[in-house]
Amino acid sequence: MPGFEIFGEEERKSVTDVLDTGVLFRYGFEGARKGHFKALEFEKKLCEVTGAGYSHLCSSGTAALSTAMAACGIGAGDEVIVPPFTFVATFEAVMNAGAVPVFGEIDETLCLDPDRLKDVISPRTKAVIPVHMCGSMARITEIKAVCDANGLLLLEDACQSLGATFQGKAVGTFGLAGCFSFDAVKTVTCGEGGGIITNEKEVYLKADQYADHGHDHLGGADRGADDHPIIGTNFRISELNAAVGLAQLNKLDRILEIQRKNKYALKNAMADIPEVTFRYIPDASGDSATFLSFFLPTEDRTRQVAEKLAENNVGCAYWYDNNWHYLKKWHHLKQMKRSAKLPVELCDALPDYNKVDLPESDNIMKRTLSMQIMLSWTQKDIEDRIESIMKSFKE
Numbered sequence: 001m002p003g004f005e006i007f008g009e010e011e012r013k014s015v016t017d018v019l020d021t022g023v024l025f026r027y028g029f030e031g032a033r034k035g036h037f038k039a040l041e042f043e044k045k046l047c048e049v050t051g052a053g054y055s056h057l058c059s060s061g062t063a064a065l066s067t068a069m070a071a072c073g074i075g076a077g078d079e080v081i082v083p084p085f086t087f088v089a090t091f092e093a094v095m096n097a098g099a100v101p102v103f104g105e106i107d108e109t110l111c112l113d114p115d116r117l118k119d120v121i122s123p124r125t126k127a128v129i130p131v132h133m134c135g136s137m138a139r140i141t142e143i144k145a146v147c148d149a150n151g152l153l154l155l156e157d158a159c160q161s162l163g164a165t166f167q168g169k170a171v172g173t174f175g176l177a178g179c180f181s182f183d184a185v186k187t188v189t190c191g192e193g194g195g196i197i198t199n200e201k202e203v204y205l206k207a208d209q210y211a212d213h214g215h216d217h218l219g220g221a222d223r224g225a226d227d228h229p230i231i232g233t234n235f236r237i238s239e240l241n242a243a244v245g246l247a248q249l250n251k252l253d254r255i256l257e258i259q260r261k262n263k264y265a266l267k268n269a270m271a272d273i274p275e276v277t278f279r280y281i282p283d284a285s286g287d288s289a290t291f292l293s294f295f296l297p298t299e300d301r302t303r304q305v306a307e308k309l310a311e312n313n314v315g316c317a318y319w320y321d322n323n324w325h326y327l328k329k330w331h332h333l334k335q336m337k338r339s340a341k342l343p344v345e346l347c348d349a350l351p352d353y354n355k356v357d358l359p360e361s362d363n364i365m366k367r368t369l370s371m372q373i374m375l376s377w378t379q380k381d382i383e384d385r386i387e388s389i390m391k392s393f394k395e
């Protein structure tokens with residue numbers, strides 16, 4: 001999964017290109033930068049890879065989510081439906097926009113269940129943000145249909161699923177905007193970075209402005225000549241990070257090929273274990289294959305197997321007990337531990353998150369284990385791993 005496993009000469013060369021110019025800033029300095037525009041090139045490549053019309057890079061995936069929300073006009077008091085299984089950044093970004101995260105059930109895709117969205121849609125619902133978790137896709141066309149039928153905006157958190165597609169179309173391109181993360185452990189990493197993709201020029205322009213203090217970038221070489229059509233902030237990526245990300249993105253096809261090969265070797269070997277069923281993947285050919293996720297029949301058996309796998313050095317993530325990825329342990333959200341006073345609209349609008357009850361999601365997460373797929377595994381590593389997995393189920 002993590003792109004850092006295959007850092008090489010390409011990343012080094014790309015960083016050196018930037019260091020040699022002394023220009024670490026993505027805008028301006030045309031004379032000094034010797035033709036290097038790493039962030040711009042990265043954005044072009046991201047459009048090419050995803051088929052999106054426009055892309056804008058940010059300083060992180062979280063910043064990309066915040067920027068996408070600002071660009072789509074999501075704000076104070078708006079309800080935004082998100083899944084309870086995601087990285088905390090998704091609901092943080094919603095709250096930091098002054099909006100209200102509302103949690104919907106997930107299904108065996110480990111992503112939002114389109115059939116259960118109606119349970120949580122209210123007159124205040126403005127948007128739905130499905131998260132394509134662990135390298136694979138939600139039932140995205142069905143989610144989009146529910147959004148369309150109810151006049152809701154669709155934004156996709158594809159931070160974990162760069163390279164994944166549904167019926168040949170990249171995740172992140174189904175809604176009004178999609179977001180990716182290039183943080184330290186993602187498929188493509190540049191240390192810290194994120195990206196927004198969209199097919200709507202208006203959304204792109206707003207994102208481009210918002211992430212750079214509202215600059216319209218129409219002043220030419222003179223930043224001082226830019227106008228400020230909106231109030232923004234600084235979510236810019238640096239040229240150094242973009243340089244690494246660009247070199248990594250050029251390796252995406254190779255990364256996906258290795259991940260898929262490694263994942264399917266394990267999955268095929270495990271297919272004969274009667275008590276194991278696999279995560280439902282709406283389009284298996286579009287799986288980016290960063291994780292192999294599977295279910296066991298009961299919570300007790302899942303915990304037992306998790307323990308055995310760990311003992312045999314083939315440990316899996318048991319997200320149900322994880323502090324960062326499942327609502328059950330989000331005490332800071334439940335106790336509303338904010339660093340600053342909440343906006344008035346939000347104080348009135350926020351539900352009591354202690355009372356959120358998601359039996360379907362609990363039932364699935366209690367029985368889910370996910371094995372991270374590494375790029376660096378050798379054939380021997382995979383064979384040994386399969387042996388250890390098989391042993392763990394027999395013990």
Ligand SMILES: *Cc1c(COP(=O)(O)O)cnc(C)c1O
Nearest residue numbers: 060061062087089159160181183
């Ligand atoms: C990593 C991640 C983010 C945030 O990305 P950062 O670049 O770490 O800010 C958001 N959502 C999901 C689902 C993620 O996995």
